[in-house]
Amino acid sequence: MTAGTVTLASIERELEDIERDAVVRAAEAADAAALEAVRVGVLGKKGSLTKVLRGLAGLDGGERPQAGQVANRVKKAVDEALAVRREAIGTARLAARLGGPQVDVTLPASGQPTGHVHPLSVVMDELCGIFLSLGFSIAEGPEVEDDFHNFEALNIPADHPARDMQDTFFIEGGRLLRTHTSPVQVRTMKGTEPPLMIVAPGAVYRHDDDVTHSPMFHQIEGLMVGRGVTFRNLKAVLTEFLARIFGPDLAVKFRPSYFPFTEPSAEVDIGCVMCRGTGSGDAGADAGRCKVCKGTGWLEILGCGMVHPKVFADVGYDPEVYTGFAFGIGVERIAMLKLRIDDIRLFYGHDMRFLAQF
Ligand SMILES: [Zn+2]
Secondary structure, eight states, rough: TTOOOOHHHHHHHHHHHHHHHHHHHHHHOOSSHHHHHHHHHHTTTTHHHHHHHHGGSSOOOTTTTHHHHHHHHHEEEEEEOOOHHHHHHHHHHHHHHHHHOOTTTOOOOOOOOOOOOOOOHHHHHHHHHHHHTOOOOOOOSSSEEEEEHGGGGTTTOTTTTHHHHHHOEGGGGGGOSSSSHHHHHHHHHHHHHHHHHEEEEEEOOSOOOSSSSSSSEEEEEEEETTOOOOOOHHHHHHHHHHHHEEEEOOOOOEEEETTTTTTEEEEEEEEETTTTTBBBOOGGGGBBTTTTTTTEEEEEEEEEEEOOOHHHHHHOTTTOOOEEEEEEEEHHHHHHHHHHHSSSGGGGOHHHHHTTTT
């Protein structure tokens, strides 16, 4: 045997040296980086063990398996030593962190403020929740509408003066932004046989902008159709709804009104929630009158009525068989009264001091 010749015995010796050295150096590694250096030095592409493994090719065919076994055992031993030390380093680092500078957990946090539901959504959910509990289900429709669903099918033909009451945003191609949620009634009736009870919440658009009007606002449309549905059902549902929103002792008044798509129609007033129906304000304020109801003691709260037979005819319901009622509720109006807010624009601003209160 000449010096430098690869023999089984020399390879085994070399492997054992590598193992001994690696185990010692792994145990001594001070941190994760030092441990990684040990790993690369032994098992890396140019590592000592890798080199030996390559040298196995020079062995006699019969000796190769035995050398391979030793090499595998050494590799396993080195892996184990590395793993043991890795865990020890991790534990030590955690202990150091826990034992480090103490954190005063009673100090106020400086983290991100938590998000919350927008006040309009809170009120919208509450209103819809009441109708769901009364047996209504939710219906939806598009915000971009056509003339037929927004006007024509609701008994508002092209030359009808009611069109002027709803300053409409028109879009190219004869389409428009819906001015009320009533088109959802039409769409629902066209696709459903009576009886039905739906509420349709959603955004509507009108060319209007002041402290009590916004170009975009929200309505909840309600519709109940069946055999023998009468104005008494309408009164019962809306009285129950208003009592649940504003309290059981609420005064409610149904006042004759006009809408093209209902007949008879009514506007519903409630006793003013600010002055409790007395009409008087704080001494000195607005000459002693309540500013919210302007001293009348009443607030207009919603519009409603029995569905016009012409609307039924347009959707294919027989007005001789079916009757029904519909109502439209302004969500902002109710939210402003409930939350005592006097400027509708606050809902659409981004003032967190306002929004975070609710
Ligand atoms: Zn009042």
